[in-house]
Amino acid sequence: MKRINITCPVCGSKAYLRPASVVYGDKAPDPDAKYYVCGRYPACDCYVAAHRKTMLPMGTLADKALRKKRHDAHVALDSLWKNGIMSRKEAYRLLQLSMGLPA
Template identity: 40%
Template sequence: MKAVKIHPELVCPYCGSTAKLTDGTPVYKTTRYGQVYICGNYPECDAYVGVHPNSDLPKGTLANPELREWRKAAHAKFDPLWQSKRITRKKGYMILAEHLEIAREDAHIGHFDIEQCKKLLSLMNKIEADVDAYEEGKGDDPVPKETTQYHRWEKEKESHPTEA
């Protein structure tokens, strides 16, 4: 196992320990799946989060086994919507943010708690129906421009352009 890097900004929400960046071996028994941040009390506190490839950026927040299962279920239900190319990934997360009534920048399953995962799962039939209706020309855009956080931000950006 490689030397461990401490990440002072990642604190375990379960025990308060500071997270450590590792090569994945403690969790996966291999390095094939990439790096992970693990709780400083791992394995007694079984909280960890994966890391984006070629970086040290966590994919979300540290999660215990229960939360990891809820996040997997949320991804399994949500990801096919944009992976099917029916909508873009960006638009999928914009729709998700609208339905969950959260800011677009907060719409990351890797940051969700159990209740947010449950809410996403309960809303997926409605989200899919909205996308279906829109595709068939029988419904409004699932992300109405005038109401979304994203579009309000875009409009604000247009009215206050930054200097080059």
């Protein structure tokens, strides 16, 4: 596995790949999951999940407020495709275009 360097966008500390138990304790939804966690955690509450196969981060480290916003965005987008308004691919493409993000 190639080492990657991730810096916390909130405090500037280095993030480390850790087991889910570091964030969730014994209540981890997936005990085998890994997270990139800020080196100052829990004082700095930033983390992001890692892809199971590649161990690459699933996004950027986020604090509680940003994680809530991301969750809310997913709920809104998911309702578009789950209610048949558009396909899942179309919903996420709409988000991508509206934010000016690359494909």
